[in-house]
Amino acid sequence: xxxxxxxxxxxxxxxxxxxxxxxxxxxxxxxxxxxxxxxxxxxxxxxxxxxxxxxxxxxxxxxxxxxxxxxxxxxxxxxxxxxxxxxxxxxxxxxxxxxxxxxxxxxxxxxxxxxxxxxxxxxxxxxxxxxxxxxxxxxxxxxxxxxxxxxxxxxxxxxxxxxxxxxxxxxxxxxxxxxxxxxxxxxxxxxxxxxxxxxxxxxxxxxxxxxxxxxxxxxxxxxxxxxxxxxxxxxxxxxxxxxxxxxxxxxxxxxxxxxxxxxxxxxxxxxxxxxxxxxxxxxxxxxxxxxxxxxxxxxxxxxxxxxxxxxxxxxxxxxxxxxxxxxxxxxxxxxxxxxxxxx
Amino acid sequence: xxxxxxxxxxxxxxxxxxxxxxxxxxxxxxxxxxxxxxxxxxxxxxxxxxxxxxxxxxxxxxxxxxxxxxxxxxxxxxxxxxxxxxxxxxxxxxxxxxxxxxxxxxxxxxxxxxxxxxxxxxxxxxxxxxxxxxxxxxxxxxxxxxxxxxxxxxxxxxxxxxxxxxxxxxxxxxxxxxxxxxxxxxxxxxxxxxxxxxxxxxxxxxxxxxxxxxxxxxxxxxxxxxxxxxxxxxxxxxxxxxxxxxxxxxxxxxxxxxxxxxxxxxxxxxxxxxxxxxxxxxxxxxxxxxxxxxxxxxxxxxxxxxxxxxxxxxxxxxxxxxxxxxxxxxxxxxxxxxxxxxx
Numbered sequence: 001x002x003x004x005x006x007x008x009x010x011x012x013x014x015x016x017x018x019x020x021x022x023x024x025x026x027x028x029x030x031x032x033x034x035x036x037x038x039x040x041x042x043x044x045x046x047x048x049x050x051x052x053x054x055x056x057x058x059x060x061x062x063x064x065x066x067x068x069x070x071x072x073x074x075x076x077x078x079x080x081x082x083x084x085x086x087x088x089x090x091x092x093x094x095x096x097x098x099x100x101x102x103x104x105x106x107x108x109x110x111x112x113x114x115x116x117x118x119x120x121x122x123x124x125x126x127x128x129x130x131x132x133x134x135x136x137x138x139x140x141x142x143x144x145x146x147x148x149x150x151x152x153x154x155x156x157x158x159x160x161x162x163x164x165x166x167x168x169x170x171x172x173x174x175x176x177x178x179x180x181x182x183x184x185x186x187x188x189x190x191x192x193x194x195x196x197x198x199x200x201x202x203x204x205x206x207x208x209x210x211x212x213x214x215x216x217x218x219x220x221x222x223x224x225x226x227x228x229x230x231x232x233x234x235x236x237x238x239x240x241x242x243x244x245x246x247x248x249x250x251x252x253x254x255x256x257x258x259x260x261x262x263x264x265x266x267x268x269x270x271x272x273x274x275x276x277x278x279x280x281x282x283x284x285x286x287x288x289x290x291x292x293x294x295x296x297x298x299x300x301x302x303x304x305x306x307x308x309x310x311x312x313x314x315x316x317x318x319x320x321x322x323x324x325x326x327x328x329x330x331x332x333x334x335x336x337x338x339x340x341x342x343x
Numbered sequence: 344x345x346x347x348x349x350x351x352x353x354x355x356x357x358x359x360x361x362x363x364x365x366x367x368x369x370x371x372x373x374x375x376x377x378x379x380x381x382x383x384x385x386x387x388x389x390x391x392x393x394x395x396x397x398x399x400x401x402x403x404x405x406x407x408x409x410x411x412x413x414x415x416x417x418x419x420x421x422x423x424x425x426x427x428x429x430x431x432x433x434x435x436x437x438x439x440x441x442x443x444x445x446x447x448x449x450x451x452x453x454x455x456x457x458x459x460x461x462x463x464x465x466x467x468x469x470x471x472x473x474x475x476x477x478x479x480x481x482x483x484x485x486x487x488x489x490x491x492x493x494x495x496x497x498x499x500x501x502x503x504x505x506x507x508x509x510x511x512x513x514x515x516x517x518x519x520x521x522x523x524x525x526x527x528x529x530x531x532x533x534x535x536x537x538x539x540x541x542x543x544x545x546x547x548x549x550x551x552x553x554x555x556x557x558x559x560x561x562x563x564x565x566x567x568x569x570x571x572x573x574x575x576x577x578x579x580x581x582x583x584x585x586x587x588x589x590x591x592x593x594x595x596x597x598x599x600x601x602x603x604x605x606x607x608x609x610x611x612x613x614x615x616x617x618x619x620x621x622x623x624x625x626x627x628x629x630x631x632x633x634x635x636x637x638x639x640x641x642x643x644x645x646x647x648x649x650x651x652x653x654x655x656x657x658x659x660x661x662x663x664x665x666x667x668x669x670x671x672x673x674x675x676x677x678x679x680x681x682x683x684x685x686x
Contacts, residue, residue: 048506048513099475106468124448128449129449129508129512130505132508136502136504143491143494148486151494155486158475159480162472166389
């Protein structure tokens with residue numbers, strides 16, 4: 001599933017494509033994931049029929065279950081053999097799903113993973129409320145598991161995610177947004193849940209603070225890279241592969257790194273273009289193409305990819321303090337997969 | 344602050360007005376409430392400026408803090424002298440505030456407590472996300488307190504509230520909605536938080552299961568009556584006293600008890616009116632007045648008030664298993680206050 005990247009396609013980048021997919025990690029945790037999926041199915045039930053209907057739509061919609069898979073694999077890396085992490089992995093998927101439901105309302109999105117969004121099918125109201133229900137269910141599952149340190153990790157992540165989403169709203173349409181502000185947004189809205197997901201795998205295994213920290217850093221850096229590649233793909237992917245419209249971030253006025261970097265290098269005419277399209281939200285159909293041309297001119301998709309590579313390098317380095325094992329190899333494959341999406 | 348109630352105003356009801364206000368309970372917990380307010384102020388902070396701004400708007404907007412006050416008073420009734428309940432009372436107010444933010448988005452409300460709603464000032468997006476932030480903060484505060492049984496009570500209430508809100512959406516515009524379905528909605532969306540608020544006061548005090556149950560039943564029945572009176576006032580109050588537009592529920596197609604009962608007694612012409620206005624949402628400005636006339640014709644505002652009185656009777660009876668005390672008298676005053684709002 002190679003993806004067409006303007007600027008990399010023209011052979012300007014000499015880097016070799018990383019190789020990686022999710023098959024090793026999916027195989028590693030296949031049996032565990034069945035347990036988690038059963039818990040997810042069980043806990044999304046409610047006598048209020050619309051809840052399992054709407055929740056099932058998004059939960060079954062072909063998501064990769066990447067975050068719960070990371071919890072399961074991190075626990076394996078740390079030699080954990082119990083079952084405390086199953087409800088926690090399910091809770092993490094619920095938190096993620098609740099966030100997606102609310103995101104799609106906030107962004108007025110119609111498509112996700114190639115399917116109509118819940119808000120497009122049922123409207124905004126049930127999407128907001130079923131999101132709240134799934135948040136509550138996530139906390140119920142954590143409480144069932146009963147470990148305070150784990151609950152604290154997840155509640156903190158939940159608050160951080162909301163802060164990141166609000167910060168993203170505040171930087172939207174603001175062409176003065178800095179790279180630092182952008183990195184803060186994605187650290188909060190995306191990387192916080194990746195790092196919480198991996199960290200609790202090490203915490204339930206009772207590993208040392210240094211090991212817990214290494215696993216957490218792996219998750220954080222993977223999450224940063226994951227979001228950077230996502231933001232790059234929003235401009236460079238083919239629609240069928242993206243599962244949603246290309247250029248959504250541009251149309252929403254979201255200040256993602258490819259645009260932030262391009263504005264940093266803009267001449268007066270280019271600045272006027274970004275001012276009109278991003279700040280005044282005055283866009284025509286042709287503007288997306290012009291925006292992508294400017295990103296190519298300043299090579300900011302490549303630069304975004306290189307930033308992602310810096311984060312994946314750190315993710316790799318963190319995990320290498322553990323001895324070689326199938327779990328470590330699978331987690332390294334995820335890093336390569338993350339980068340490869342951007343190739 | 345007597346409120347004009349069509350149908351009761353004409354002297355048809357022989358019942359005497361109950362007397363009660365919140366001054367006794369406010370005095371009882373004044374010092375405790377200062378502690379809770381300090382925690383609320385402290386925990387709504389965030390480096391993301393819009394969060395305390397928006398949260399402060401609704402938290403400072405003249406709410407009665409009824410739910411945290413109930414926790415504090417229930418704890419006093421049970422002889423509790425510690426300080427574990429302060430973060431819990433603050434968490435309850437955060438849960439309530441998050442629900443209000445999301446409710447106002449779902450209902451597209453412009454006014455609450457006589458002030459512009461957060462969604463009217465800042466738009467729906469930050470209201471959804473700051474609601475999520477406050478939910479997360481509520482869970483962080485519960486975890487800080489660290490009692491699993493208490494966390495379970497609050498997480499269960501949170502899931503129940505969301506279920507009630509979704510059920511309310513499903514019954515909206517459905518003139519076949521039964522009284523039972525309506526009672527299920529308000530038990531979930533309103534009474535669940537009242538009963539959780541009072542219950543945890545007894546739980547932190549380490550009272551017996553029977554006493555915990557009595558305090559929980561007090562909260563549940565008070566919450567039911569509170570919502571019944573609210574739904575009655577939506578048709579019968581004066582706007583300035585309601586702090587929002589009269590007839591909002593009617594315009595939203597919400598199937599509250601005054602309407603459910605009126606439909607139960609409707610002739611063919613009246614059914615056609617309810618079908619057009621509630622089910623097809625085809626309303627003119629004059630329809631609200633006609634609707635209120637039908638509620639008067641069938642005396643359904645009085646009947647709603649009488650249902651509320653049945654619940655307040657139960658609330659009173661529950662609390663009377665405790666010996667007389669300033670806390671018990673204050674909690675009985677709240678019951679009378681709740682009914683008096685409807686007079």
